[in-house]
Amino acid sequence: MAKIKIQAAPSIRRMPSYLHIIKQARNCGCEYISGTVIAEELQLEPIQVRKDLAITGVIGKPKKGYPVKDLIKAVELFLGWNTHKKAVIVGAGNLGTALCGYTGFREHGLEICAAFDTDCKKIGTKIHGIDIYDKNDIADYIKKCKIKIAILTLPSEYAQEAADILVKSGIKAIWNFTNLKITVPENVAVQKEDLSSGYAMLGVMINASS
Amino acid sequence: MAKIKIQAAPSIRRMPSYLHIIKQARNCGCEYISGTVIAEELQLEPIQVRKDLAITGVIGKPKKGYPVKDLIKAVELFLGWNTHKKAVIVGAGNLGTALCGYTGFREHGLEICAAFDTDCKKIGTKIHGIDIYDKNDIADYIKKCKIKIAILTLPSEYAQEAADILVKSGIKAIWNFTNLKITVPENVAVQKEDLSSGYAMLGVMINASS
Protein backbone atom coordinates (compact mmCIF):
# COMPACT_ATOMS: atom_id res chain seq x y z
CA MET A 1 0.00 0.00 0.00
CA ALA A 2 1.21 3.44 -0.87
CA LYS A 3 2.10 6.02 1.74
CA ILE A 4 -1.00 7.96 2.67
CA LYS A 5 -0.44 11.43 1.28
CA ILE A 6 -3.40 13.74 1.48
CA GLN A 7 -3.91 16.35 -1.21
CA ALA A 8 -5.69 19.62 -0.57
CA ALA A 9 -5.32 19.50 3.19
CA PRO A 10 -6.38 23.15 3.63
CA SER A 11 -9.60 22.43 1.75
CA ILE A 12 -10.31 19.36 3.87
CA ARG A 13 -9.75 21.38 7.03
CA ARG A 14 -12.37 23.91 5.96
CA MET A 15 -15.03 21.28 5.25
CA PRO A 16 -16.34 20.97 8.81
CA SER A 17 -17.06 24.68 8.99
CA TYR A 18 -18.90 24.48 5.67
CA LEU A 19 -20.87 21.52 6.93
CA HIS A 20 -21.86 23.46 10.02
CA ILE A 21 -23.25 26.35 7.98
CA ILE A 22 -25.00 24.08 5.50
CA LYS A 23 -26.71 22.16 8.29
CA GLN A 24 -27.90 25.44 9.76
CA ALA A 25 -29.41 26.24 6.37
CA ARG A 26 -31.13 22.86 6.29
CA ASN A 27 -32.56 23.46 9.75
CA CYS A 28 -33.97 26.74 8.48
CA GLY A 29 -35.70 24.84 5.71
CA CYS A 30 -33.49 26.08 2.87
CA GLU A 31 -33.35 23.83 -0.18
CA TYR A 32 -30.37 25.56 -1.74
CA ILE A 33 -27.38 27.45 -0.39
CA SER A 34 -24.93 29.48 -2.45
CA GLY A 35 -21.16 29.55 -2.09
CA THR A 36 -21.47 33.29 -1.71
CA VAL A 37 -23.60 32.95 1.41
CA ILE A 38 -21.29 30.35 2.97
CA ALA A 39 -18.27 32.52 2.21
CA GLU A 40 -19.83 35.58 3.80
CA GLU A 41 -20.69 33.64 6.94
CA LEU A 42 -17.12 32.38 7.31
CA GLN A 43 -15.39 35.50 6.05
CA LEU A 44 -13.84 33.65 3.13
CA GLU A 45 -13.73 34.28 -0.61
CA PRO A 46 -16.67 32.80 -2.57
CA ILE A 47 -14.31 31.31 -5.13
CA GLN A 48 -12.51 29.40 -2.40
CA VAL A 49 -15.76 27.92 -1.14
CA ARG A 50 -16.77 26.90 -4.67
CA LYS A 51 -13.37 25.31 -5.33
CA ASP A 52 -13.52 23.42 -2.07
CA LEU A 53 -17.07 22.18 -2.55
CA ALA A 54 -16.17 21.02 -6.06
CA ILE A 55 -13.95 18.40 -4.41
CA THR A 56 -17.02 16.67 -3.03
CA GLY A 57 -18.45 16.33 -6.54
CA VAL A 58 -21.70 18.14 -5.88
CA ILE A 59 -23.03 20.17 -8.82
CA GLY A 60 -24.49 23.56 -8.04
CA LYS A 61 -27.24 25.33 -9.89
CA PRO A 62 -26.45 28.75 -11.31
CA LYS A 63 -28.41 31.46 -9.56
CA LYS A 64 -29.60 29.12 -6.77
CA GLY A 65 -26.51 27.50 -5.34
CA TYR A 66 -25.97 23.97 -4.07
CA PRO A 67 -28.77 21.59 -3.08
CA VAL A 68 -28.53 21.51 0.71
CA LYS A 69 -29.43 17.87 1.30
CA ASP A 70 -27.13 16.51 -1.39
CA LEU A 71 -24.34 18.76 -0.22
CA ILE A 72 -24.55 17.57 3.38
CA LYS A 73 -24.52 13.96 2.22
CA ALA A 74 -21.57 14.58 -0.10
CA VAL A 75 -19.45 16.40 2.48
CA GLU A 76 -20.15 13.74 5.11
CA LEU A 77 -19.28 11.01 2.64
CA PHE A 78 -16.09 12.80 1.68
CA LEU A 79 -15.05 13.14 5.31
CA GLY A 80 -16.14 9.63 6.19
CA TRP A 81 -18.49 11.10 8.78
CA ASN A 82 -21.40 9.00 7.57
CA THR A 83 -19.94 5.72 8.80
CA HIS A 84 -19.81 4.47 12.36
CA LYS A 85 -16.26 4.14 13.70
CA LYS A 86 -15.01 2.85 17.03
CA ALA A 87 -12.08 4.36 18.88
CA VAL A 88 -10.16 3.99 22.12
CA ILE A 89 -8.52 6.66 24.23
CA VAL A 90 -4.97 5.89 25.28
CA GLY A 91 -4.15 7.86 28.40
CA ALA A 92 -6.95 9.10 30.64
CA GLY A 93 -5.26 12.26 31.86
CA ASN A 94 -6.53 15.80 31.49
CA LEU A 95 -6.92 15.80 27.77
CA GLY A 96 -8.10 12.20 27.48
CA THR A 97 -10.79 12.95 30.04
CA ALA A 98 -11.86 16.05 28.16
CA LEU A 99 -12.14 14.14 24.90
CA CYS A 100 -14.18 11.40 26.61
CA GLY A 101 -16.65 14.09 27.60
CA TYR A 102 -16.82 15.71 24.21
CA THR A 103 -20.09 14.62 22.60
CA GLY A 104 -19.46 16.26 19.25
CA PHE A 105 -17.54 13.31 17.83
CA ARG A 106 -20.45 10.94 18.18
CA GLU A 107 -22.50 13.13 15.84
CA HIS A 108 -19.81 12.56 13.26
CA GLY A 109 -19.69 8.82 13.59
CA LEU A 110 -16.99 8.38 16.19
CA GLU A 111 -17.79 6.21 19.18
CA ILE A 112 -15.27 6.19 22.00
CA CYS A 113 -15.57 2.67 23.33
CA ALA A 114 -13.05 2.66 26.14
CA ALA A 115 -10.14 4.47 27.72
CA PHE A 116 -6.88 2.98 28.96
CA ASP A 117 -4.51 4.15 31.64
CA THR A 118 -1.76 2.93 33.93
CA ASP A 119 -3.08 4.61 37.07
CA CYS A 120 -4.56 2.02 39.47
CA LYS A 121 -6.85 4.64 40.95
CA LYS A 122 -8.47 5.26 37.58
CA ILE A 123 -8.66 1.69 36.32
CA GLY A 124 -12.11 0.24 36.89
CA THR A 125 -13.79 3.63 37.13
CA LYS A 126 -15.63 5.57 34.45
CA ILE A 127 -15.19 9.04 33.04
CA HIS A 128 -18.17 10.56 31.31
CA GLY A 129 -19.67 7.10 31.12
CA ILE A 130 -16.63 5.54 29.47
CA ASP A 131 -14.88 2.61 31.17
CA ILE A 132 -11.21 2.96 32.03
CA TYR A 133 -9.22 -0.24 31.69
CA ASP A 134 -5.68 -1.29 32.46
CA LYS A 135 -3.32 -0.25 29.70
CA ASN A 136 -1.86 -3.74 29.66
CA ASP A 137 -5.18 -5.04 28.36
CA ILE A 138 -5.28 -2.70 25.39
CA ALA A 139 -3.98 -5.14 22.77
CA ASP A 140 -6.56 -7.76 23.64
CA TYR A 141 -9.36 -5.21 23.68
CA ILE A 142 -8.45 -3.77 20.28
CA LYS A 143 -8.31 -7.21 18.72
CA LYS A 144 -11.50 -8.43 20.36
CA CYS A 145 -13.56 -5.35 19.47
CA LYS A 146 -11.82 -4.80 16.12
CA ILE A 147 -11.02 -1.19 16.97
CA LYS A 148 -9.30 0.69 14.14
CA ILE A 149 -8.81 4.15 15.66
CA ALA A 150 -6.77 5.17 18.69
CA ILE A 151 -6.58 8.58 20.31
CA LEU A 152 -3.18 9.15 21.89
CA THR A 153 -3.42 11.38 24.95
CA LEU A 154 -0.66 10.00 27.14
CA PRO A 155 2.63 11.60 28.19
CA SER A 156 4.90 12.06 25.17
CA GLU A 157 7.61 9.79 26.47
CA TYR A 158 5.35 6.74 26.09
CA ALA A 159 3.90 7.76 22.72
CA GLN A 160 6.10 5.66 20.44
CA GLU A 161 5.96 2.62 22.68
CA ALA A 162 2.16 2.83 22.79
CA ALA A 163 1.94 3.40 19.05
CA ASP A 164 3.93 0.22 18.40
CA ILE A 165 1.54 -1.83 20.51
CA LEU A 166 -1.49 -0.20 18.88
CA VAL A 167 -0.24 -0.89 15.37
CA LYS A 168 0.62 -4.47 16.24
CA SER A 169 -2.90 -4.93 17.57
CA GLY A 170 -4.52 -3.77 14.35
CA ILE A 171 -5.05 -0.02 14.76
CA LYS A 172 -5.18 1.72 11.35
CA ALA A 173 -5.48 5.35 12.38
CA ILE A 174 -3.92 7.27 15.26
CA TRP A 175 -5.01 10.69 16.38
CA ASN A 176 -1.83 11.87 18.05
CA PHE A 177 -2.22 14.56 20.72
CA THR A 178 1.28 14.14 22.13
CA ASN A 179 3.97 16.52 21.00
CA LEU A 180 6.17 13.84 19.51
CA LYS A 181 6.17 12.64 15.95
CA ILE A 182 5.51 8.91 16.02
CA THR A 183 6.81 6.43 13.48
CA VAL A 184 4.32 3.93 12.09
CA PRO A 185 4.08 1.64 9.03
CA GLU A 186 2.94 3.16 5.74
CA ASN A 187 -0.56 1.81 5.92
CA VAL A 188 -1.35 3.47 9.25
CA ALA A 189 -2.74 6.99 9.17
CA VAL A 190 -1.55 9.52 11.74
CA GLN A 191 -3.15 12.87 12.39
CA LYS A 192 -1.04 15.00 14.68
CA GLU A 193 -2.77 17.61 16.78
CA ASP A 194 -0.44 20.18 18.15
CA LEU A 195 -1.49 22.72 20.73
CA SER A 196 1.98 24.18 21.00
CA SER A 197 1.97 25.21 17.34
CA GLY A 198 -1.24 27.14 17.95
CA TYR A 199 0.32 28.70 21.00
CA ALA A 200 3.33 29.64 18.88
CA MET A 201 1.05 31.44 16.43
CA LEU A 202 -0.62 33.28 19.29
CA GLY A 203 2.75 34.35 20.64
CA VAL A 204 3.98 35.69 17.32
CA MET A 205 0.73 37.57 16.77
CA ILE A 206 1.03 39.18 20.18
CA ASN A 207 4.63 40.13 19.38
CA ALA A 208 3.52 41.61 16.06
CA SER A 209 0.70 43.67 17.54
CA SER A 210 2.61 45.33 20.35
CA MET B 1 -3.12 49.68 13.73
CA ALA B 2 -2.92 47.41 10.73
CA LYS B 3 -4.69 44.10 10.60
CA ILE B 4 -2.52 41.41 12.11
CA LYS B 5 -1.51 39.22 9.22
CA ILE B 6 1.09 36.62 9.98
CA GLN B 7 3.62 35.63 7.33
CA ALA B 8 5.19 32.20 7.22
CA ALA B 9 2.62 30.53 9.42
CA PRO B 10 3.85 27.01 8.59
CA SER B 11 7.35 27.96 9.69
CA ILE B 12 6.06 29.42 12.94
CA ARG B 13 4.07 26.28 13.63
CA ARG B 14 7.20 24.16 13.31
CA MET B 15 9.21 26.27 15.75
CA PRO B 16 8.01 24.56 18.94
CA SER B 17 9.14 21.17 17.68
CA TYR B 18 12.54 22.63 16.79
CA LEU B 19 12.76 24.18 20.22
CA HIS B 20 12.00 20.84 21.83
CA ILE B 21 14.84 19.12 19.99
CA ILE B 22 17.27 21.93 20.58
CA LYS B 23 16.56 21.91 24.30
CA GLN B 24 17.19 18.19 24.37
CA ALA B 25 20.55 18.86 22.75
CA ARG B 26 21.32 21.48 25.37
CA ASN B 27 20.45 19.04 28.14
CA CYS B 28 22.91 16.60 26.60
CA GLY B 29 25.57 19.25 26.84
CA CYS B 30 25.80 19.99 23.11
CA GLU B 31 27.15 23.41 22.22
CA TYR B 32 26.10 23.24 18.58
CA ILE B 33 23.31 21.49 16.70
CA SER B 34 23.05 21.20 12.92
CA GLY B 35 19.91 21.65 10.83
CA THR B 36 20.59 18.21 9.45
CA VAL B 37 20.28 16.61 12.87
CA ILE B 38 17.08 18.49 13.71
CA ALA B 39 15.59 17.54 10.36
CA GLU B 40 16.40 13.88 10.81
CA GLU B 41 14.79 13.85 14.24
CA LEU B 42 11.58 15.40 12.92
CA GLN B 43 11.58 13.66 9.55
CA LEU B 44 11.81 16.95 7.68
CA GLU B 45 14.11 18.24 4.97
CA PRO B 46 17.31 19.92 6.24
CA ILE B 47 16.77 22.87 3.91
CA GLN B 48 13.37 23.49 5.48
CA VAL B 49 14.86 23.57 8.96
CA ARG B 50 17.59 25.97 7.83
CA LYS B 51 15.08 28.27 6.14
CA ASP B 52 12.86 28.27 9.20
CA LEU B 53 15.67 28.92 11.64
CA ALA B 54 16.92 31.76 9.46
CA ILE B 55 13.73 33.62 10.41
CA THR B 56 14.96 33.88 13.99
CA GLY B 57 18.11 35.60 12.80
CA VAL B 58 20.57 33.15 14.31
CA ILE B 59 23.73 32.59 12.29
CA GLY B 60 25.02 29.04 12.02
CA LYS B 61 28.59 27.93 11.68
CA PRO B 62 29.48 25.85 8.61
CA LYS B 63 30.42 22.33 9.61
CA LYS B 64 29.21 22.76 13.21
CA GLY B 65 25.64 24.01 13.02
CA TYR B 66 23.83 26.52 15.21
CA PRO B 67 24.96 27.57 18.70
CA VAL B 68 22.44 25.84 20.97
CA LYS B 69 22.14 28.49 23.65
CA ASP B 70 21.74 31.36 21.22
CA LEU B 71 19.28 29.39 19.18
CA ILE B 72 17.03 28.61 22.14
CA LYS B 73 17.06 32.28 23.15
CA ALA B 74 16.30 33.41 19.61
CA VAL B 75 13.42 30.98 19.07
CA GLU B 76 11.90 31.84 22.42
CA LEU B 77 12.24 35.54 21.68
CA PHE B 78 10.67 35.06 18.26
CA LEU B 79 7.72 33.19 19.75
CA GLY B 80 7.39 35.57 22.68
CA TRP B 81 7.90 32.64 25.02
CA ASN B 82 10.52 34.48 27.03
CA THR B 83 8.07 36.96 28.53
CA HIS B 84 5.59 36.31 31.30
CA LYS B 85 1.98 36.58 30.16
CA LYS B 86 -1.24 36.31 32.12
CA ALA B 87 -4.37 34.64 30.79
CA VAL B 88 -7.88 33.72 31.85
CA ILE B 89 -9.95 30.70 30.89
CA VAL B 90 -13.47 31.51 29.79
CA GLY B 91 -15.66 28.44 30.29
CA ALA B 92 -14.61 25.79 32.80
CA GLY B 93 -16.08 22.79 30.99
CA ASN B 94 -14.24 19.72 29.81
CA LEU B 95 -11.69 21.49 27.69
CA GLY B 96 -11.26 24.48 29.98
CA THR B 97 -10.57 22.10 32.85
CA ALA B 98 -8.05 20.15 30.79
CA LEU B 99 -6.20 23.34 29.84
CA CYS B 100 -6.14 24.48 33.49
CA GLY B 101 -4.37 21.23 34.29
CA TYR B 102 -1.87 21.48 31.48
CA THR B 103 1.43 22.60 32.97
CA GLY B 104 3.26 22.95 29.68
CA PHE B 105 2.11 26.52 29.07
CA ARG B 106 3.73 27.84 32.20
CA GLU B 107 7.12 26.73 30.91
CA HIS B 108 6.50 28.96 27.93
CA GLY B 109 5.53 32.02 29.88
CA LEU B 110 1.77 31.62 30.11
CA GLU B 111 0.22 31.89 33.53
CA ILE B 112 -3.44 30.98 33.79
CA CYS B 113 -4.65 33.29 36.53
CA ALA B 114 -8.31 32.38 36.78
CA ALA B 115 -11.20 30.59 35.13
CA PHE B 116 -14.74 31.87 34.66
CA ASP B 117 -18.01 29.99 34.35
CA THR B 118 -21.75 30.43 34.72
CA ASP B 119 -22.31 27.23 36.69
CA CYS B 120 -23.06 28.01 40.36
CA LYS B 121 -21.71 24.64 41.41
CA LYS B 122 -18.31 25.43 39.94
CA ILE B 123 -18.04 29.07 40.99
CA GLY B 124 -15.98 29.42 44.16
CA THR B 125 -14.20 26.10 43.67
CA LYS B 126 -10.80 25.41 42.16
CA ILE B 127 -9.67 23.19 39.32
CA HIS B 128 -6.05 22.19 39.30
CA GLY B 129 -5.41 24.97 41.75
CA ILE B 130 -7.03 27.66 39.64
CA ASP B 131 -9.95 29.66 41.07
CA ILE B 132 -13.24 29.60 39.23
CA TYR B 133 -15.16 32.85 39.36
CA ASP B 134 -18.56 34.02 38.21
CA LYS B 135 -18.51 34.92 34.55
CA ASN B 136 -20.25 38.19 35.34
CA ASP B 137 -17.13 39.31 37.15
CA ILE B 138 -14.84 38.74 34.22
CA ALA B 139 -14.71 42.32 32.94
CA ASP B 140 -13.69 43.68 36.35
CA TYR B 141 -11.08 40.97 36.82
CA ILE B 142 -9.50 41.56 33.43
CA LYS B 143 -9.26 45.29 34.02
CA LYS B 144 -8.01 44.96 37.58
CA CYS B 145 -5.32 42.39 36.77
CA LYS B 146 -4.54 43.84 33.34
CA ILE B 147 -5.03 40.48 31.63
CA LYS B 148 -4.31 40.59 27.90
CA ILE B 149 -5.00 36.97 26.87
CA ALA B 150 -8.23 35.00 27.05
CA ILE B 151 -8.73 31.32 26.31
CA LEU B 152 -12.23 30.69 24.97
CA THR B 153 -13.50 27.26 25.96
CA LEU B 154 -17.21 27.87 26.35
CA PRO B 155 -20.11 26.60 24.21
CA SER B 156 -19.96 28.08 20.72
CA GLU B 157 -23.25 29.90 21.00
CA TYR B 158 -21.80 32.26 23.62
CA ALA B 159 -18.47 32.76 21.87
CA GLN B 160 -19.17 36.07 20.14
CA GLU B 161 -20.95 37.56 23.11
CA ALA B 162 -18.06 36.63 25.37
CA ALA B 163 -15.51 37.92 22.85
CA ASP B 164 -17.22 41.31 22.79
CA ILE B 165 -17.01 41.60 26.57
CA LEU B 166 -13.39 40.46 26.59
CA VAL B 167 -12.36 42.98 23.96
CA LYS B 168 -14.18 45.77 25.73
CA SER B 169 -12.36 44.86 28.93
CA GLY B 170 -8.94 45.16 27.31
CA ILE B 171 -8.10 41.66 26.07
CA LYS B 172 -5.64 41.81 23.16
CA ALA B 173 -5.38 38.13 22.20
CA ILE B 174 -7.99 35.39 22.14
CA TRP B 175 -7.20 31.70 21.85
CA ASN B 176 -10.47 30.47 20.41
CA PHE B 177 -11.30 26.81 21.02
CA THR B 178 -14.94 27.13 19.97
CA ASN B 179 -15.90 26.12 16.46
CA LEU B 180 -17.19 29.53 15.51
CA LYS B 181 -15.25 32.29 13.85
CA ILE B 182 -15.44 35.32 16.10
CA THR B 183 -15.36 38.92 14.93
CA VAL B 184 -13.05 41.28 16.78
CA PRO B 185 -11.41 44.66 16.12
CA GLU B 186 -8.28 44.77 13.99
CA ASN B 187 -5.91 45.19 16.88
CA VAL B 188 -7.01 42.03 18.66
CA ALA B 189 -5.25 38.78 17.72
CA VAL B 190 -7.28 35.60 17.41
CA GLN B 191 -5.84 32.13 17.16
CA LYS B 192 -8.50 29.58 16.29
CA GLU B 193 -7.94 26.02 17.38
CA ASP B 194 -10.14 23.59 15.57
CA LEU B 195 -10.41 19.95 16.60
CA SER B 196 -12.99 19.20 13.95
CA SER B 197 -10.59 20.10 11.16
CA GLY B 198 -8.12 17.58 12.54
CA TYR B 199 -10.89 15.03 12.77
CA ALA B 200 -11.76 15.79 9.15
CA MET B 201 -8.18 15.04 8.13
CA LEU B 202 -8.30 11.78 10.04
CA GLY B 203 -11.53 10.79 8.32
CA VAL B 204 -10.22 11.50 4.84
CA MET B 205 -7.02 9.58 5.54
CA ILE B 206 -9.03 6.60 6.73
CA ASN B 207 -11.16 6.82 3.59
CA ALA B 208 -8.03 6.96 1.46
CA SER B 209 -6.37 3.98 3.09
CA SER B 210 -9.24 1.54 2.86
Place this chain on the structure above:
DNA sequence: TAGATTGTTAATCGATTAACAATC
Protein backbone atom coordinates in the same frame (compact mmCIF):
# COMPACT_ATOMS: atom_id res chain seq x y z
C1' DT C 1 -34.85 38.92 -20.43
C1' DA C 2 -31.51 40.36 -16.71
C1' DG C 3 -28.70 39.08 -13.27
C1' DA C 4 -26.84 36.09 -9.81
C1' DT C 5 -24.20 32.15 -9.42
C1' DT C 6 -21.66 28.29 -11.05
C1' DG C 7 -17.50 25.98 -12.89
C1' DT C 8 -13.40 26.36 -15.80
C1' DT C 9 -9.18 28.23 -17.22
C1' DA C 10 -5.42 31.32 -16.25
C1' DA C 11 -2.68 34.27 -13.13
C1' DT C 12 -0.78 35.17 -8.81
C1' DC C 13 1.07 34.21 -4.57
C1' DG C 14 3.56 31.83 -1.09
C1' DA C 15 5.85 27.71 0.58
C1' DT C 16 8.87 24.00 -0.33
C1' DT C 17 12.63 22.07 -2.53
C1' DA C 18 16.89 22.08 -5.37
C1' DA C 19 21.42 23.69 -6.61
C1' DC C 20 25.56 25.47 -5.28
C1' DA C 21 29.08 28.81 -3.79
C1' DA C 22 31.01 30.19 0.67
C1' DT C 23 33.22 28.75 4.81
C1' DC C 24 35.00 26.81 8.82
Place this chain on the structure above:
DNA sequence: TAGATTGTTAATCGATTAACAATC
Protein backbone atom coordinates in the same frame (compact mmCIF):
# COMPACT_ATOMS: atom_id res chain seq x y z
C1' DT D 1 43.36 19.89 3.18
C1' DA D 2 38.76 17.56 2.70
C1' DG D 3 34.24 17.54 3.75
C1' DA D 4 30.17 18.80 6.25
C1' DT D 5 27.21 22.44 6.81
C1' DT D 6 25.50 27.00 6.11
C1' DG D 7 22.97 30.60 3.58
C1' DT D 8 21.65 32.44 -0.94
C1' DT D 9 19.61 32.32 -5.30
C1' DA D 10 16.65 29.89 -8.47
C1' DA D 11 13.17 26.35 -9.62
C1' DT D 12 9.23 23.83 -8.49
C1' DC D 13 5.05 22.90 -6.49
C1' DG D 14 0.56 23.67 -4.66
C1' DA D 15 -2.98 26.79 -2.98
C1' DT D 16 -5.42 30.95 -3.57
C1' DT D 17 -7.36 34.36 -6.28
C1' DA D 18 -8.93 36.51 -10.65
C1' DA D 19 -11.36 36.56 -14.96
C1' DC D 20 -15.06 35.15 -17.52
C1' DA D 21 -18.08 32.19 -20.33
C1' DA D 22 -22.03 29.19 -19.36
C1' DT D 23 -26.54 28.80 -17.40
C1' DC D 24 -30.71 28.81 -14.99
